[in-house]
Amino acid sequence: DIQMTQSPSSLSASVGDRVIITCRASQSVSSYLNWYQQKPGKAPKLLIYAASSLQSGVPSRFSGSGSGTDFTLTISTLQPEDFATYYCQQSYSTLMYTFGQGTKLEIK
Amino acid sequence: QVTLKESGPVLVKPTETLTLTCTVSGFSLSNTRMAVSWIRQPPGKALEWLAHIYSNDGKFYSTSLKSRLTISGDTSKSQVVLTMTNMDPVDTATYYCARMVRGVRSYYFDYWGQGILVTVSS
Numbered sequence: 001d002i003q004m005t006q007s008p009s010s011l012s013a014s015v016g017d018r019v020i021i022t023c024r025a026s027q028s029v030s031s032y033l034n035w036y037q038q039k040p041g042k043a044p045k046l047l048i049y050a051a052s053s054l055q056s057g058v059p060s061r062f063s064g065s066g067s068g069t070d071f072t073l074t075i076s077t078l079q080p081e082d083f084a085t086y087y088c089q090q091s092y093s094t095l096m097y098t099f100g101q102g103t104k105l106e107i108k
Numbered sequence: 109q110v111t112l113k114e115s116g117p118v119l120v121k122p123t124e125t126l127t128l129t130c131t132v133s134g135f136s137l138s139n140t141r142m143a144v145s146w147i148r149q150p151p152g153k154a155l156e157w158l159a160h161i162y163s164n165d166g167k168f169y170s171t172s173l174k175s176r177l178t179i180s181g182d183t184s185k186s187q188v189v190l191t192m193t194n195m196d197p198v199d200t201a202t203y204y205c206a207r208m209v210r211g212v213r214s215y216y217f218d219y220w221g222q223g224i225l226v227t228v229s230s
Contacts, residue, residue, distance in 0.1 A: 031213040044217070049214050051213075089155070089157075089216075091214055096171050097215075098157065099157065100154070102154050
């Protein structure tokens, strides 16, 4: 199975900060990498698909980059509603889709 | 408007079989670009993909849970059913169904149900 490792596991930041979350795959997943945001008690929400494509309706302060094994999710200017947990997910291996362990973004 | 909704028991006993139903609207289960997936999340833990089913009845299962899972679809009812046998307290989790899109450069979950918390306890 392809393992997905996110860093950091938790992060404290302030409104207006630029935040970068990284995701590393144990083997190449090409561009088959997606990012989700989850708030407490809610279902995950798709932010970025295919490594860098912004899902419709998602603010442009969110962006994704990378290919192969290393990926990043960037929030350019942190807003109060962005405090949540973020997950990466690979869909390259159709035998087993896997998520990262999550990055909890908290208010400093 | 695309919606998915999970239904089923919220409490099951150890060794019992769990049966969950996902009822979808706003898209057809016969759409070849889409599948319906089940994903779970134990309290305070990460997401775990379980299974998905395509319109051509193609079925894929988590390698670690394959022996316990069965997924099926009923296009006429717009429903996807997941059964998981031999439930254990470690299977306590919120179970989500989600629509998976087969995009050009990735497959991704673009719509999710609200989730159903299933507790395994005697």
